[in-house]
Amino acid sequence: MLDDFLVRAALAGVGTAVGAGLLGCFVVWRRMAYFGDATAHAAVLGVALALGFGTSITLGVVIVALAMAVLIHGLTGQGAAIDTMLGVLSHGALALGLVAVTMIPGQRVDLDAYLFGDVLSVSRGDLLIIWGGSAVVAAVLWWQWSAMLTTTLSPDLAYAAGINPRHAQLILTLLLAGVVAVAIKVVGALLITALLIIPAATARGFAQTPERMALLSVGVGVFAALGGLRFALVFDTPVGPSMICMAAALFGIGTIGGKLRR
Amino acid sequence: MPRLSGTRRRFMNLINAEKIDFAHGGQRVLHGVDLTLDPAEIVTIVGPNGSGKSTLLRLLIGALKPQKGRVTRKPGLRIGYVPQKLHIDPTLPITVARFLNLPHRVSRQDAQEALETAGVPGVSDRQMSQLSGGQFQRVLLARAILGKPDVLMLDEATQGLDQPGSASFYRQIESVRRDLGCAVLMVSHELHVVMSASDRVVCLNGHVCCEGTPEVVSVAPAYRELFGTGTGGALALYRHEHDHGHDHDHHHHHHEAAE
Numbered sequence: 001m002l003d004d005f006l007v008r009a010a011l012a013g014v015g016t017a018v019g020a021g022l023l024g025c026f027v028v029w030r031r032m033a034y035f036g037d038a039t040a041h042a043a044v045l046g047v048a049l050a051l052g053f054g055t056s057i058t059l060g061v062v063i064v065a066l067a068m069a070v071l072i073h074g075l076t077g078q079g080a081a082i083d084t085m086l087g088v089l090s091h092g093a094l095a096l097g098l099v100a101v102t103m104i105p106g107q108r109v110d111l112d113a114y115l116f117g118d119v120l121s122v123s124r125g126d127l128l129i130i131w132g133g134s135a136v137v138a139a140v141l142w143w144q145w146s147a148m149l150t151t152t153l154s155p156d157l158a159y160a161a162g163i164n165p166r167h168a169q170l171i172l173t174l175l176l177a178g179v180v181a182v183a184i185k186v187v188g189a190l191l192i193t194a195l196l197i198i199p200a201a202t203a204r205g206f207a208q209t210p211e212r213m214a215l216l217s218v219g220v221g222v223f224a225a226l227g228g229l230r231f232a233l234v235f236d237t238p239v240g241p242s243m244i245c246m247a248a249a250l251f252g253i254g255t256i257g258g259k260l261r262r
Numbered sequence: 263m264p265r266l267s268g269t270r271r272r273f274m275n276l277i278n279a280e281k282i283d284f285a286h287g288g289q290r291v292l293h294g295v296d297l298t299l300d301p302a303e304i305v306t307i308v309g310p311n312g313s314g315k316s317t318l319l320r321l322l323i324g325a326l327k328p329q330k331g332r333v334t335r336k337p338g339l340r341i342g343y344v345p346q347k348l349h350i351d352p353t354l355p356i357t358v359a360r361f362l363n364l365p366h367r368v369s370r371q372d373a374q375e376a377l378e379t380a381g382v383p384g385v386s387d388r389q390m391s392q393l394s395g396g397q398f399q400r401v402l403l404a405r406a407i408l409g410k411p412d413v414l415m416l417d418e419a420t421q422g423l424d425q426p427g428s429a430s431f432y433r434q435i436e437s438v439r440r441d442l443g444c445a446v447l448m449v450s451h452e453l454h455v456v457m458s459a460s461d462r463v464v465c466l467n468g469h470v471c472c473e474g475t476p477e478v479v480s481v482a483p484a485y486r487e488l489f490g491t492g493t494g495g496a497l498a499l500y501r502h503e504h505d506h507g508h509d510h511d512h513h514h515h516h517h518e519a520a521e
Contacts, residue, residue, distance in 0.1 A: 207355045209356060213354075
């Protein structure tokens with residue numbers, strides 16, 4: 001069954017949607033969209049470095065995305081205007097990655113696969129990384145859910161309950177790096193943030209509790225992944241962007257539907 | 263002997279703050295602040311805006327670290343904290359029932375009882391965002407008491423409530439104290455309500471200006487300098503003026519002028 005590249009692509013899409021859908025809720029609640037961008041763009045630099053040093057792409061992406069996540073975490077502790085700093089880091093890392101790739105001697109590297117995803121070439125090893133990564137994200141969120149939710153509502157409430165909100169923030173940034181590593185093969189560095197935000201935002205209008213929003217978000221993500229894949233096959237469009245288009249369409253329908261219902 | 267009683271006293275205290283200094287962005291907010299809280303007492307911190315009241319509370323719960331001095335909490339101290347205001351991001355759906363289960367699960371019955379104690383029965387299926395200001399604060403109170411706290415901390419908890427609303431809110435606090443036997447530490451600028459309900463009042467303006475029972479504090483010169491007599495209707499002052507009937511100084515600042 002796994003010999004079929006379409007099956008592998010579908011499994012990759014679904015696996016990514018699970019991790020991104022769950023974590024995406026926190027990204028939306030805590031307004032971390034910019035963090036997602038910065039971490040994802042750093043991944044391009046990670047790809048360049050991995051190619052340069054001849055190591056595994058995933059390893060390079062994880063290391064650079066983690067480094068960016070920790071750097072951002074440190075900066076947010078300073079309480080400075082973080083928006084501009086994130087903009088600089090995010091686009092600086094992206095540009096540096098694009099430049100660095102051209103300087104790798106010997107080979108011309110096609111970066112498109114990492115910028116926009118290449119889900120149809122997903123291997124068994126990639127699937128292992130995707131499902132393993134998503135499982136880790138889901139497990140950590142399950143384990144830390146209450147503390148994270150309390151922190152998200154109010155850091156002071158967390159402190160009063162003996163929870164350190166900085167820990168929750170650090171865990172979220174680290175998980176973000178994990179999701180980036182998982183999703184880069186599927187939708188590419190440029191569209192990872194979309195996969196985090198759009199399903200969660202779509203689920204918002206139909207959920208009464210945070211937990212239901214998270215589950216719904218996963219559902220929307222899975223539907224968008226499979227729908228996008230099908231769309232791409234029928235109309236011969238790139239798969240990653242098609243998945244995001246599908247998610248955005250669902251968001252549009254959900255928003256309009258919600259308005260009409262009221 | 264003083265040494266012995268000193269250690270014993272510290273052992274008994276729920277919270278003990280010693281000589282706290284705190285600066286934010288180069289601005290000195292608090293300096294040399296001492297504060298202790300004993301079981302089951304109601305202590306109110308009063309002071310003009312910008313006097314460091316909220317900062318002090320956040321130091322006591324551990325959200326901030328003092329640059330000098332130290333805060334000791336009794337090991338295992340349970341704090342029920344009611345913040346000044348709580349902004350819930352509109353993208354986060356959450357019902358009252360779910361909110362009460364944070365960070366620890368509570369039984370449905372306990373949640374109902376807490377809502378009743380706080381004076382808002384029957385809101386548990388509502389979205390937090392649909393509550394009125396008064397209901398919201400009471401739900402915050404209900405969540406705080408669900409943890410069976412040793413101390414209840416309220417930071418301007420009645421901000422945004424009208425006068426009858428805040429008066430009834432404070433009556434609720436007193437009955438909660440009676441039921442739970444917890445200490446209460448609150449911050450307020452509403453002298454008239456707060457003073458009457460407190461065992462002890464701490465007057466704060468960057469440092470502790472004066473401290474004592476409401477009767478003692480209300481006649482302290484430092485307090486009068488901060489709040490003056492222009493706080494129309496302030497119960498303690500009212501009481502003072504009737505107790506002594508010799509208030510000759512009509513040039514005190516209104517407390518808002520002292521900001």
